[in-house]
Amino acid sequence: MNKTLLSKSTLFFLFINICVSIAAFSQQKIVKPESLKNKSIEEIAQLITDKKIGEPYEKQFFEGKDKNEHLDNLIDLGIALYNLKNYKQSITYFIKAEKLAKEIKNDKLLFFSVMKQSHCFLQIWKNEKAIQAYYKALTIAKASKNINQEIIAYSGLIAVLPLIGKADKAIDFSNYALQLVKKSSFNNKKNHVRLLTTIADAYLTKGDYQNVQTYIDKGIFMAKKLTFKEGLLDLYIKKGRVFRHKKELNLALEYLHKATSIMEKDSIAHKFFPFVNANYYLARCHFDLQEYNESINYLQKVTSFVTDEDLEKMNVIDAYYLLAKSYVKIDKKDKAIELLDKVIELKGRVESKKNKTINEFYEQDSVKLLNQIEGLQGQLKKDKTTKTYLLIWIAMVLLALIALVLIYVRKQQANQKKFKTLLQQINDLELNKNKTDYTNNQLKKNKKNLMINDDKVIDIVKKLNKLEAQEYFLNVNCNLRAVAKKVKTNATYLSQIINNHKGKKFNDYINDLRIEYAVKKLKSDKRFRSFSIKGIATELGYKSDYSFAKHFKNKTGINPSYYIKEINKLAEEEK
Structure with a gap:
């Protein structure tokens, strides 16, 4: 009986095993890839990246290829995946291409692979990795002494650096790249327009609307001449932004409509950013024109156009936020709350990825958005008194704004007054450059219980005046002991002499000389004005920009940055 049961059990398991084997065999037959011969590269890319069936297709695609063909196939796959917006997989193949290109010493495709990695990182907002890849590409270009490649790498850096608060560095690169263009085959070609467009972005990010105009106008002229629609489209949008900043809204609308007209009439590659x-x-x-329904219509075009994978892009989040504000203006607070919730959610998504290039607006205003949501929810629950409360709130905001404006205006007026007084003092000093030497009579009048020989005092004062003329006070090591050593006396006597004959303590004496030098030098030297505050402080002998700014304000009543700005204004007016 037991043997019969065992025999039946064995037969049963044997039957199950055969069934599983047949199923596995039939599954293998299903997975066996069809020929890739007549398929497009996009179709091949989709098959290869399919987790369930991709491996045999990938094997077939690369089978029997030498290293050069293998490299070409890696590049083709990377490009196809980029076009399919599968950026992460695209990066994988471009990294493989980079390694193989380095191995077979193909500098052209090595540079191309690294640059394409940068573009992919940008598309998924991995800006730090994009910068690393651009620097790597720049190193490759410099090593191979390829000017065109250098310009392309610099263009990438110029585009990304402003996103991490390095607009000044981007502008430095811009000036160098423009010099390189003149020596390259890109001069007056489409890549020249692309560079000008990228530089314009850097100036716009910095908020320099005055200098950006030059690059935009030059780019538009060149793009028209080349019939370069993509470049013209981007530059028209930037021109519209500049006119909007200048409050010339009709001109802004004119250029923005020119941009949309290009997109309607022509086939534009990579349409996402210009459309949004x-x-x-x-x-x-x-x-701005208080035409809120029109504003909503354009923003709805954006929200209809974007896909889920676009939602974490900052220009899309900006659009949702403006749409919420527009709904508030037409009293559709339910929709506004829904959209503001979405903005908070999207912002949270971006923050969770620890993207260090989050727009400054969202860093500062997350609490403000939450307050707005709470305020709107409260308004919806209220009855007829809602409008009254809203009016009161608006009135309070207006009063607060008026107060802030008044404070700002008064502060500006006070600063202007101090600035003019300071200028007058500088002019007076310049008219009286030759100071009168101390005489014995003057020393006698100034001397207060100073137990030291008069001739010795005169000698020390003369040496002090000589050190002033030599601008020793600009030395970072200029201190009481060092100066005492220079005038061949001790620190105590020197301190007493300065107290009696300069009417101030030693530190005040040195600081006054430095600040007096600074205000005159900044007024007369344009190059000196272009230095950073830290750079100016170092030139004056200060160990920190904070120390310089503090003493400058104590002496003049205004900040050094304000003084420089006003001097620059005067210089512009005099041209």
């Missing part, structure tokens, strides 16, 4: 940006700035112009 053009409609967003059209909406902002109409919002």
Whole structure:
């Protein structure tokens, strides 16, 4: 009986094993890849990246290829995946291409692979990795002494550096890249326009709307001449932004409509950013004109156009936020709350990825957004008194704004007054450059219980005056002991002499000389004004910019940055 049961059990398991084997065999037959011969590279890319069936297709695609063909196939796959917006997989193949290109010493495709990695990182907002890849590409270009490649790498850096608060560095690179263009085959070609567009972005990020105009106008002229629609489209949007900043809204709308007209009439590659940006700035112009329904229409074009994978991009979040504000203006607070919730959610998503290039607006205003949501929810629950409360709130905000404006205006007036007084003092000093030497009679009048020989005092004062003329006070090591050693006396006597004959303590004496030097030098030397505050402080012998700014304000009543700005204004007016 037991043997019969065992025999039946064995037969049963044997039957199950055969079934599983047949199923596995049939599954293998299903997985066996069809020929890739007649398929496009995009179709091949989709098959290879399919986790369930991709491996045999990848094996077939690369089978029998030498290293050069293998490298070409890696590049083709990377490009196809980039076009399919599968950026993470695209990076994988471009990294493989980079390694193989380095191995077979193909500098051209090595540079191309690294640059394409940068573009992919940008698309998924991995800006720090994009910068690293651009620097790597720049190193490759410099090593191979390829000017065109250098310009392309610099263009990438110029585009990304402003996103991490390095707009000044981007502008430095811009000046160098423009010099390189003149020596390259890009001069007056489409890549020249692309560089000008990228430089314009850096100036816009910095908020320098005055200098950006030059690059935009030059780029538009060149793009028209080359019939370069993509470049013209981007530059028209930037021109619209500049006019909006200048409050010339009709001109802003004119250029933004020119941009949308290009997108309607022509086939534009990589349409996402120009489409979103053009409609967003059209909406902002109409919002400024208090045409809120028009603003909503343009923003709805944006929200209809974007996909889920676009939602974490900052220009998309900007669009949702402006749409919420527009709904508030037409009293559709339910929709506004829904959209503001979405903005908070999207912002949270970006923060969770620890993206260090989050827009400054969202860093500072997350609490403000939450307060707005709470305020709107409260308004919806209220009855007829809601409007009254809203009016009161608006009135309070207006009063607060008026107060802030008044404070600002008064402060500006006070600063202007101090600035003019300071200028007059500088002019007076310049008219009286030759100071009168101390005489014995003057020393006698000034001397207060100073137990030291008069001739010795005169000698020390003369040496002090000589050190002033030599600008020793600009030395970072200029202190009481060092000066005492220079005038051949001790620190105590020197301190007493300065107290009696300069009317101040030693530290005040040195600080006054440095600040007096600074205000005159800044007024007369344009190059000196271009230094950073820290750079100016170092030139004056200060160990920190804080110390310099503090003493400058104590002496003049205004900050050094304000003084420089006003001097620059005067210089512009005199041209």
